Amino acid sequence: MEREFDKAIKEMYKEKFLAPENEVRQVSAPDGSIIEIDPLKDYFCQERPKEHKPRKGVVEDFLNWARAESLWVLGFGTGCGSIEIPPLVTPRFDMYRYGVQMRPTPRQSNVFIISGYLSVKTLKRAIRSYEQMPSPKYIIALGSCTINGGMYWDSYNTINRLDHYMPVDVYIAGCMPRPEALLAGFGKLKELIKSGQGEKANEYARNFDWYKANQKKIIRDWNMPDYNW
Amino acid sequence: MDLTKMFQFNADRSSYPELDANGKPIIDLSSHKYLKLWQGPQHPGVTGNMSLELTVNGDEIVESITHVGYLHRGFEKLMERRKFIQCFPTCIRMCVAEPDPNEYILSACIEELGGIEVPETAQWLRTLALEMARLQVLLRGVPGQAGTFSLGLGYQWGNYIRDLILDRFEELTGGRVYHMYILPGGVRGLLPDGFKKRMEENLKLVDEFLVNINDLMYNNIVFKQRAVGLAVIPVEWIDKYGVYGPSARAAGIMRDVRKTHPYLKYGELDFEPFTTTASDVYARSLVRWHDLKMTVDLIRQIMAKMPDKGDIKAPTPNVMHWRIPKGETYVKCESSRGEYGMYMVTDGSDMPRRVNLKGPSYTQATALLERLLINANIADTAAIMVSLATCPPEIER
Amino acid sequence: MSIKDLLTPFTAWKRITKDPVTIRDPFNDRPGAERYRGFHKNDVNKCIGCGTCEDICENEAIDMVPFKDPISGDSGLRPRLDYGRCCWCALCVDVCTTNSLTLSNEYTWVTVDPEDFRYTPGVDKKAWDDNEKGWKKPEGNYEFYNINRVEMHHLHPEDRDKSFVEMVKGYSREQAIAEADRCVECGICTATCPAHMGIPEYIKAVRHEDMEEGLRILYETNPLPEICGRICTHKCETVCSIGHKGDPLSIRWLKRYIADNVSSDKYKEILNTIDLSNNHKKVAIIGSGPAGLSAAHYLALMGYQCTIFEQYEKAGGMMRYGIPEYRLPYDSIDKDIDYILSLGVDIKYNARIGIDITLEQLNKDYDAVFAGTGLHLGRSTGIPGSDNEHVYYATDLLRQITAGEEIEVTDQIVVIGGGNVAMDITRSLARMQNQKFGKVNIITTALEREKNLPADLEEVVESREEGAVINPGWAPQSIEIENGRPVGLHVIKCNSLFDDSGRFNPQCDITKKEFFRGSMIVQSIGQGMDLSYVSEDFKKDLEFGPRGRVQTNAHFQTSVKWFFMGGDIIEGPDVIHGIANGHKAAIGIDNYIQGIDFAPAK
């Protein structure tokens, strides 16, 4: 499936230039097979997200324990609430002792803190970041804004309820929640994961079409793949 | 073995793009020498939620375009449909790190247009809140500059003390980050018992911090190597690009609203903002260090001079239907980043006609940053942004 | 750059010996500060459901939801918070009219279901309900509206105690706007007002200086604003939400301000009553008191041809003949009545029903009859000596004063009664004593104790300012007569009026006696109705209630279908009730004549 955006880019650059390294060429893969690559094409997985069925018995319990005790948080401050993250990573509150740490890239994270309001422009990036995170992944929503619009309930540029666009595991009340409340939120999330209820990523996979329809309703400039990781 | 050669990039750096008459680089992407690179919005090296579209040649930036709007909430629109008192909780959320100047300029605009005289005690408390806000933001901002060069230790120190200041804010105002303390007509509470004593204890920690950070940062060979001479703002750019506050003072130009247009009780306080002329990242950082030092001194002065008791709020018309006659004004104050102003137009109704907030980042993070990043190294973008104390919400609001 | 620069950063190592600053148990070690703005609490018994918190909330985070059935002064609603909207600014706390809403210093609330974040503080039990700390309205001079009333200018006692000039001067423009500005537009008062006037709406009109709109709102429910604006018992002010914190709004004076500031020749234009339709149906109205006038006004608007039968020379009933001029000048009465008459209402003065024309005759000539004949007969204490000719009824004296008749005024007077009528006659007589003798010597006594006096407080205070002695808490025993004239009143201490079951059962202490000297005694212990105009035959058809009152349905229709009754005679002495009754009766009469079924008898 070649999307219109890719096509347009290709057209645009073809006329201007096509450096040798940008031309379509064949390369040999590590297993020896020959595959064709197009450097100008975005390579992403075109499959829909999959549900991950839990393993059986103690294996799953052990995995859940491991997941719960190493929450790696994506360092993406989407709104005001991100101002309370630095106190968490600094000595006073020190969230490392709870197994929580910040990571700079979605590929290394499994917790996404939506720290407050999301403008439409950020929502687009947040979705992309979320989809790039490896499963199992969890979302913590901070503050009023993610629940019902909060302060910006009547703003034309911020969403009102996050659960229409992304699956949320834990909500924390406050505007903005204090670091202690955030730690309590991590605690709750750990409980959920350990009891096997941190299933929101699977819910996203199950209701993928519904989420995508909601997202596309407000993100008019949808120049990104439907799902990528 | 020649280390320098080993780590040299192979890109063709022989010809940098020429600048056109407007100072913009002429870039021909088809020449294969350039690469588009996005820094942000999800990037640990940007201040807040914005992004830079960098065109790089090797590791050298030849063009930068600032993209904002990720934090746009339409405050100015929202306030047009809120009553004056309702604007107050809304408005302060424009800048997250330092909300108090928002509170003050909104209140000052409403008071000026509505003809309200603020009681003496409230003015002192406002001054105190504003200086405490500056203190807490600089405690993050000063070591944050070293953080951009991967020196995170000072940041850890500063954040701890900042948290103590937030505890004082919590005692005084009831809020940790969003204080919602300065409201049209006055403030929302006197100093609690024992506040001055606890504050003084915290200030002693700041004193100690100032010494330690001086050793850690300003006398650090790595920091000096990277910051000195980086992103120099020539004096003639000050007005041309719109440079305010500490960044202007680092270029030797005295820009401090507290001194030039004393508001609240600043006229009764004894202080002299620090200026220097080097105008590079190091100089700007040094100005902030001196600002922090001065703020500590100012808080001590305020606490010594302020009255303990008195009216905290002037009587206002019933806030449920407070109408302000037609008029317009502009009120400015000095935030930690520079001149912070609000333009308000009223039309005789109970809601403002138009509110426009002008923060220094509006020009510094767009026109100036785009210019400063030209010929800078990719690795230095974060440092340059932090040195300008970029705050995206005040660009897009 | 030097070797120093290379080494100084390592001084950071000196901190290695310091204690860690980490909080060991962040969940329990750090309660919010004393003033912290945490989660909401509400004292539901203190809250009156005025909804001011809902109005000030910029996020529309507060809903008013039913908690119990409304009663006068309490809407029965309570605020429900949506923590998907709240920003914890605590403006709702600061603006709260009863100070019932506060914030606790609790701040941790984590859940997986966002619907949890909607709750009614105080009703839905939460862990922080008993948390005493947290944000409360700041102490000191910190209010979002003026809780003190704008002073109304009264004539000084020395300026007013000799004449019947109106003593309340009315608000100036600035004062009225300042007073109207205090209103928070909750609308709690509307339900308490018997006429259910649009109080917040007309106060808003004052604020916006739109007198015409104000007048239109007034006339929707009350055709006697000039009169009501002066002498209404203002039950609305007793439930005013601002009154929980400070002085209630001067709702009555603002009403008067609107009426005073529209000239009477503009009324018809503003109220759009220049051309009224006529449906050629006729209604007879007995008595031109508030009930009769109100009925006539609303019937006239509906197109009925009304005729008022008034037994005295002038219209107004008790408003004219029962209330002294210094409280209600005759000009004001005339202004309201003239407007009603100008709507095509006919009035026949000196026409007594039962003497000049019988009720049966009225039934023949008219489609319906409304009687608002009021309570004119004075009630006697019945104590020995009360039948003396120098022992008077207050109602008679007040009428005579208004009618300009000469009445007896002696230099020492005793008034029995603690109601507003007693104060009226006390103050009227005090003025006349002052005119005649240059000094005041009048004692007013009542059964009730000082704090339970039925009269308005301001009446008592002003009476005292004018030199009258108010000495309540005494039960009259006998009037001592010497040479055919009273010389004084024997009283004993009265301890309580009602027994435990709430029945009227005065308990007196015979040992504590007092003798009030007075050569003239005035009784003002209540009024009775005069049904002499109703023939005995007709009375048989009427249904009477337990206390001798005629039974009517919700639209004041008696058991005789064409006969409606309202006003003091049904609901007790109160102008605003009379107006409300007249309005409802007008609707009832309209329904009756048009043959529409309506509310059954009470």
Next chain:
Amino acid sequence: MVEILKELEERFQVSDLVQQKDHLAFVSVDKNKAIPMITWLKDQAGYTSLTLITAVDWLEDGKFQLTYMINNPKNKTQIAARVMIDRENATMESAHHLWESVRIYQRELKEMFGIDFPGSPGVDESFILEGWVDIPPYRRDFDTKKYSEETYFPRPGRQSNDPAEYMKSKMYPNE
């Protein structure tokens, strides 16, 4: 301050002078004299620093008010020039050549108010919004609450009662 205002009156026929504070004055100026006046103030009178450019929508009058606020760092005074332009096809002469930051302001005004500044670099690029299709949001006739309710699914289940209405319905429903 007084002298410079007098001079502006003479040179550029400014009107509606309001001296809001001793260092801040508002003046109204004709659309075609605005940019020359600002240029003159910048080059000749020492008003070298731009504070802000913004717009006010006077929907009732069918006008946009553009406010150019400039200040003089030497004598610390500030002058704000009000320029009224028609709301229909709103266009204004660009001032991007005067200060570097002007193009940013003009880009924002184009996006948020729909005021065009022909010739201003990048004025047509979106600045804050992305994929915006409605009328420019800062215009008074744009109803942000309505837009938000239609677009962003407010959480259902909220219901409120007006105290006066509720008391009427419960205590005297028929009156």
